[in-house]
Amino acid sequence: MEEELLFRVIIVGDSGVGKSCLLLRFSENTFNEQHTVTIGVEFGTKLVKINNQQVKLQIWDTAGQESFRSITRSFYRRADGVLLVYDVNSKESFEGLSYWLGEIRQHATSDIVIFLVGNQVDLTESENSREVSQDDANAYKNFHNLCGFKETSALSGFNVNETFHEFTNILYERWN
Ligand code: GDP
Ligand code: MG
Numbered sequence: 001m002e003e004e005l006l007f008r009v010i011i012v013g014d015s016g017v018g019k020s021c022l023l024l025r026f027s028e029n030t031f032n033e034q035h036t037v038t039i040g041v042e043f044g045t046k047l048v049k050i051n052n053q054q055v056k057l058q059i060w061d062t063a064g065q066e067s068f069r070s071i072t073r074s075f076y077r078r079a080d081g082v083l084l085v086y087d088v089n090s091k092e093s094f095e096g097l098s099y100w101l102g103e104i105r106q107h108a109t110s111d112i113v114i115f116l117v118g119n120q121v122d123l124t125e126s127e128n129s130r131e132v133s134q135d136d137a138n139a140y141k142n143f144h145n146l147c148g149f150k151e152t153s154a155l156s157g158f159n160v161n162e163t164f165h166e167f168t169n170i171l172y173e174r175w176n
Contacts, residue, residue, distance in 0.1 A: 005053065007171045010060045010075050012103070013085035014096040018119040021154035022085065023061045026164050031155055048168045055168055069103075076107035081115065081171050083163075088118040088151060091131040094140075101144060113174055115148045115167045116141045122153040147174075 011019045024030055027044035043060045060079070062072045076082075082104055086093040097116075104114065118137050124130040134151065141149040147170050152159040 005055045005172070005176065006058060007055065007080045007168065007175070008058045008060065008078055009081045009083060009167070009171075010062060010072075010079040011083045011085060012062055012072070012100045013117075014087075014090075014093040014100075015063070017085045017087040017090070017093050018154045019083075019085050020061050022083070022117070022119060022152065022160060023059055025154045025157055025160045027059070029157070031157075046164070048165060050165075050169055050172045055172060057164065057168060073103065073107045076104060076112075077109065079108060079112060080175060081113040081167060082108065083115050083117055083167065084146070085117045085119055086132065087120045088132045088137075089120055089123050089127075089129040094118075094132045094137070097140070111174075113167075113171055114144075114146045115163070115170070116146045116150075117163060118149070118151040119154060121151040121158065122156050 011023060013019055021031060023044050024032055027046050043058060046057045046059065048055045048057055060075050062075070084097060084100055086097055104112065116137060118132060137149055148166055150159050150163045150166065152163055154160060
């Protein structure tokens with residue numbers, strides 16, 4: 001029997017950027033209007049096919065609240081990759097990335113793979129509310145040696161599958 005490949009991925013970023021919605025869109029292809037506060041850490045599992053091989057992604061969705069940060073930290077150590085999420089309509093959430101990067105650098109293994117995601121891109125068209133340009137995000141990605149960057153919409157589903165597939169591909173190449 002072929003050995004099953006399992007990657008553990010953790011989703012981090014400020015509260016409200018859409019981490020839980022991204023996971024819901026990817027794992028169940030649905031969207032939740034409500035902002036349901038994530039308690040501690042929740043997870044979803046999804047199979048992704050890479051090079052004709054089944055890869056299991058175990059995705060941990062974290063809560064941003066201060067009181068859960070010590071729980072979150074214990075998950076960094078076991079993670080293979082991190083999805084680092086901000087909201088393209090919130091400069092504050094983009095500036096908040098440095099906190100999360102600090103946490104990752106401090107608590108995860110040094111070879112962890114980090115993928116940058118700018119979510120809620122649907123709003124930039126309907127409400128012209130963009131506060132973070134793609135150029136700035138790309139510069140950030142390059143400066144901090146992150147493995148990839150994509151803009152997504154958990155609402156419409158835009159780029160969500162693409163993001164997880166590209167990320168899984170990178171994990172596969174790195175760890176297989
Ligand atoms: P989390 O705290 O990072 O887990 O954020 P949530 O996933 O709970 O989402 C916070 C809020 O943003 C909710 O009201 C969602 O409906 C909304 N939201 C999440 N993703 C998107 C998106 O891609 N587009 C839009 N327009 N709203 C989103
Ligand atoms: Mg959440």
